[in-house]
Amino acid sequence: MNLEPVSTKHMNEMEQLVNQLLDTMRKAKLQDNPAYRSLQQLGQELGESRRNRFDSKHSQYSDY
Numbered sequence: 446m447n448l449e450p451v452s453t454k455h456m457n458e459m460e461q462l463v464n465q466l467l468d469t470m471r472k473a474k475l476q477d478n479p480a481y482r483s484l485q486q487l488g489q490e491l492g493e494s495r496r497n498r499f500d501s502k503h504s505q506y507s508d509y
Contacts, residue, residue, distance in 0.1 A: 446487070448494045456498075460491040 448456060463484055470481050 446490055448490065453495070453498060456491055456495055460488060460495065463488040463491065 451459075467481065467484050467488065470476065470478065470484070475481055
């Protein structure tokens with residue numbers, strides 16, 4: 446998924462909401478639902494994109 450045009454604010458909000466929904470689905474024991482796996486993947490992509498943006502703006506942390 447191309448997340449480049451999404452603002453950092455919106456990306457952070459989406460990541461939080463996806464994590465909340467995943468938590469709710471876990472509590473409802475819906476981990477076998479195909480939507481759960483799709484949301485997990487979306488959450489991973491959002492997190493990776495967020496970290497990449499941070500790393501590109503804060504090069505002093507690249508060694509960590």
